[in-house]
Amino acid sequence: MKSSATKLTDSDDLMTPKAAPVRRSRRRASDRLSLISMVGFPAFLHIGLVWIPALLSVILSFTRWNGIGGVDNIEFVGIDNYKSITTINTEFVPALTNNVLWLVVLMAVSTPLGLLLAVLLDKNLKGGRFYQSALYMPVMLSLAVVGFIWELIYSRETGVINAALGSDVDWLGNQSINIWAILVAAIWRHTGYVMILYLAGLKGVDKSLKEAAAIDGASSWQAFRDVVFPVMKPVNIVILVITTIESLRAFDIVDVINGGRFGLELISVLITRNVGGAASRVGYGSALAVILMVVSLVPIISFLSTNLRKEQAS
Amino acid sequence: MASVHLREISKQYPNGYRAVKGLNLEIEDGEFLVLVGPSGCGKSTALRMIAGLEDITDGKLVIGERTLNDIEPKDRDIAMVFQNYALYPHMSVKDNIGFALSLRKVPKKEITTRVNHAAEILELSPVLNRKPGQLSGGQRQRVAMGRAIVREPSVFLMDEPLSNLDAKLRVQMRAEIAKIQKSLGITTIYVTHDQVEAMTMADRVAVMKGGHLQQVGSPKELYNSPTNAFVGAFIGSPSMNLFEGTVEVKTHETVLHLGTTELTLSEQTRQIYPNINTYHNSKIVVGFRPEDLEDAAFVDTSENAQGYFESDILLAEELGAETMIHFSLDATPVDVGDPDAVEKVGANGAAVARVDSRTTLTAGTRGKIFINTSRLHLFDASTQQAIKSR
Numbered sequence: 001m002k003s004s005a006t007k008l009t010d011s012d013d014l015m016t017p018k019a020a021p022v023r024r025s026r027r028r029a030s031d032r033l034s035l036i037s038m039v040g041f042p043a044f045l046h047i048g049l050v051w052i053p054a055l056l057s058v059i060l061s062f063t064r065w066n067g068i069g070g071v072d073n074i075e076f077v078g079i080d081n082y083k084s085i086t087t088i089n090t091e092f093v094p095a096l097t098n099n100v101l102w103l104v105v106l107m108a109v110s111t112p113l114g115l116l117l118a119v120l121l122d123k124n125l126k127g128g129r130f131y132q133s134a135l136y137m138p139v140m141l142s143l144a145v146v147g148f149i150w151e152l153i154y155s156r157e158t159g160v161i162n163a164a165l166g167s168d169v170d171w172l173g174n175q176s177i178n179i180w181a182i183l184v185a186a187i188w189r190h191t192g193y194v195m196i197l198y199l200a201g202l203k204g205v206d207k208s209l210k211e212a213a214a215i216d217g218a219s220s221w222q223a224f225r226d227v228v229f230p231v232m233k234p235v236n237i238v239i240l241v242i243t244t245i246e247s248l249r250a251f252d253i254v255d256v257i258n259g260g261r262f263g264l265e266l267i268s269v270l271i272t273r274n275v276g277g278a279a280s281r282v283g284y285g286s287a288l289a290v291i292l293m294v295v296s297l298v299p300i301i302s303f304l305s306t307n308l309r310k311e312q313a314s
Numbered sequence: 315m316a317s318v319h320l321r322e323i324s325k326q327y328p329n330g331y332r333a334v335k336g337l338n339l340e341i342e343d344g345e346f347l348v349l350v351g352p353s354g355c356g357k358s359t360a361l362r363m364i365a366g367l368e369d370i371t372d373g374k375l376v377i378g379e380r381t382l383n384d385i386e387p388k389d390r391d392i393a394m395v396f397q398n399y400a401l402y403p404h405m406s407v408k409d410n411i412g413f414a415l416s417l418r419k420v421p422k423k424e425i426t427t428r429v430n431h432a433a434e435i436l437e438l439s440p441v442l443n444r445k446p447g448q449l450s451g452g453q454r455q456r457v458a459m460g461r462a463i464v465r466e467p468s469v470f471l472m473d474e475p476l477s478n479l480d481a482k483l484r485v486q487m488r489a490e491i492a493k494i495q496k497s498l499g500i501t502t503i504y505v506t507h508d509q510v511e512a513m514t515m516a517d518r519v520a521v522m523k524g525g526h527l528q529q530v531g532s533p534k535e536l537y538n539s540p541t542n543a544f545v546g547a548f549i550g551s552p553s554m555n556l557f558e559g560t561v562e563v564k565t566h567e568t569v570l571h572l573g574t575t576e577l578t579l580s581e582q583t584r585q586i587y588p589n590i591n592t593y594h595n596s597k598i599v600v601g602f603r604p605e606d607l608e609d610a611a612f613v614d615t616s617e618n619a620q621g622y623f624e625s626d627i628l629l630a631e632e633l634g635a636e637t638m639i640h641f642s643l644d645a646t647p648v649d650v651g652d653p654d655a656v657e658k659v660g661a662n663g664a665a666v667a668r669v670d671s672r673t674t675l676t677a678g679t680r681g682k683i684f685i686n687t688s689r690l691h692l693f694d695a696s697t698q699q700a701i702k703s704r
Contacts, residue, residue: 206398206400208398208400209400209402211367211400212400213413214366214367214386214387214388215367215387215388215394216388216413216461216465217388217414217417222417227402230402230404231402231404
C-alpha cells in the first residue's frame with residue numbers, strides 16, 4: 001500500500017502538516033543538545049564550583065575542623081566561631097572597617113574619576129588612544145604587581161615620593177596612613193577599569209539623543225546629566241557590582257606590602273591566614289568567608305532589588 | 315516663524331569629501347519644503363547644517379534676519395524630528411515633550427498646559443505617563459512631533475521621520491504631519507528619499523544629487539518639466555522610461571528613432587521644443603512616463619495617431635485599478651546615476667507602461683502599446699539636461 005507521504009514531492013513534504021512532526025522532533029533533539037552543552041554544562045560547573053562550596057562554607061562555619069582526616073573529625077560548635085570572631089579576634093573590626101573603607105573610597109573616587117576620564121576620551125581628543133591604553137594598563141596588572149610598583153614609590157628610603165618631597169615619611173609602615181597609601185594604588189588601578197566600562201557605555205549611547213538634547217536647548221553638562229548618564233543605567237549597575245566585588249576581595253596588594261598586618265588588615269587576609277598555613281582553622285576561616293559573602297551581597301542585592309522594583313513600577 | 319535662506323552652502327569633511335556643494339535655497343515663511351534625493355545626495359547633511367549639528371564649511375545660513383553659521387543649535391530657535399525619533403528612553407512621554415521647556419525655565423504650570431495641548435493635538439493624552447519603550451511606532455513618532463511643536467519654534471526640521479513606520483501608518487502620518495504643519499504655519503524643511511512623500515506633502519520640492527541641487531519647484535513643475543533626466547526619473551512612480559533616441563528632421567515632420575521604432579513628434583511637442591530641429595541626426599535622451607503609455611486596445615488610434623510600440627510583453631503586474639506592463643524595447647536605456655535604483659527602468663531594454671486594468675496583454679505575448687508623444691520629455695544626450703523648451 002502506498003502511503004500518502006510517498007506521493008509527495010520534496011517541496012510538498014515541507015509544506016504538509018504530516019511532515020512537520022518529524023522536523024519538530026529533530027529540532028527538539030538538537031535543541032536539547034544545545035541546551036545541555038550551552039546551558040546545562042556551564043550551570044553544572046557553576047553549581048559545582050560556586051554554589052556547593054559556598055553552601056559547604058556556610059555549614060563549615062558552624063564547625064571546628066583542622067582540615068585533616070575525614071568528616072568524622074568535624075565538630076559542630078554552633079555560632080562559636082562567629083562569637084569568637086566578633087569578640088576575641090582583635091583584627092576583625094579593623095579588617096571589616098578597611099574593607100568598607102575600600103568600598104566607599106573606590107565608589108567615591110574611582111567611579112567619578114573613571115567617568116570623567118571616559119567623558120574626556122569620548123570627545124575624540126588628539127592622542128586619545130594613547131591615553132586610553134595608558135590609563136587602562138594598570139587593570140591588566142595583577143594586584144600583586146601593583147603592590148610591588150607602589151612599594152617602590154612609597155619606600156621610606158628609596159621611594160619616589162620621599163625623594164621628590166625630601167621627606168622621611170613611612171608611608172607603608174605608619175598605621176594611621178598606610179591604608180590611605182594603599183587605597184591610592186587601588187584607585188589608580190580601579191579607575192582604568194571604570195573608565196573603560198563607561199567609555200563603552202558612552203559609545204553605546206545613541207548619538208541622536210545628544211543631538212536632540214542640544215537642539216532642545218541643553219548645554220553639554222545638561223545633556224550629560226539629564227540624558228546621557230541616565231541612559232547609561234545598565235553600565236552604572238555593572239560598575240557598582242564590580243566595584244563592590246573588587247573592594248571585598250582585595251587581598252594581593254596588602255599581602256605583597258606587609259602580609260596584611262599593622263593597619264592593612266582585610267577580611268580576605270584573615271580568611272587565608274586561618275584556612276591555610278599552619279593554623280588550619282577551616283571552620284573559623286569559613287565563618288569569616290560567610291561574613292565577607294554577606295557583606296558583599298547586601299549592597300548588591302539591595303541596589304538591584306530597588307532598581308528592579310522601580311523598573312517594574314514604571 | 316521665519317524664512318530660511320541658504321546661500322552657497324557647502325560641506326567638506328576633513329577627509330576631503332564634499333557632501334554639499336554650493337547649495338542655494340530660499341524657503342519662504344510658513345512654507346513646507348521637502349529636500350529629496352537618493353542616498354548620499356547631501357540632503358541630510360544640508361538639514362543638519364541648518365540645525366547646527368554639522369559645521370558649515372562655506373556659505374551663509376540666514377533664518378529670519380539672523381546669520382546662524384556659528385550659532386549653537388540651542389540658540390537657533392529650531393526643532394527637529396529625527397529619523398529614529400531620538401526619544402529619551404528614561405523619560406515619560408510628558409517629560410520628553412516638556413524637556414525643552416523645562417531647560418528654558420518655563421514655569422511648571424505653563425509646561426503642563428503646553429504639553430497637554432500638544433498631546434491633545436497628537437492624541438497622546440492617554441499615554442503621557444508611559445515611557446517610549448511602551449509605545450507603538452506610530453505613538454513614538456507622534457511624541458517626536460510633540461517635542462517639536464511644543465517649542466513653537468521658527469523652523470521645523472524633519473529628517474526622514476516616517477521611514478521607520480510601516481507603509482499603512484506612513485500614509486496616515488504623512489497626512490497628519492502635513493495637516494499639523496498647515497495649521498501651525500511653521501516653516502518646515504523635510505528630508506526624505508521617498509519621492510511620493512515629497513510630492514504629496516510639499517509646497518515645493520528640492521531635488522538633490524551628488525551634493526548639488528538639481529531643481530526646486532512645486533511637485534507639478536517637477537513632474538511636468540524636469541530640468542534634467544535625473545529629476546525626470548526620480549520624480550514619479552514608476553520612474554520615467556529613458557532611452558537613447560535619434561532625431562531626424564524631415565520636410566514636414568520630425569521623427570524620433572527609438573531603436574527600430576519611429577515616433578513622429580506631434581505639432582504640440584515641436585512647439586514645446588522649438589530647438590529640436592538643431593538635433594537633426596544627433597542622439598538625445600527620450601523620456602516617457604508609464605502613465606503616458608496605454609494598451610492600444612483602449613486608445614482611439616484615429617484621434618491619437620501619435621506613435622506606438624509593437625513589443626514583446628515581458629511581465630504584467632496587476633494592481634487592481636491598473637496594470638503595469640513591462641515590454642521590450644530595442645533602444646539603449648539611459649542610466650541617470652541614481653544609486654538607490656535597485657531595478658533600473660529601462661534595464662535590459664525593458665520599458666514600463668501603466669495601462670487600463672482591463673488589458674488582456676500578458677507575459678509572453680506580443681502587444682501594441684500606444685504613446686502620447688505630446689508628453690515626451692527630451693534631454694540632451696551629453697549633459698542629460700532638458701532640451702530648451704518654450
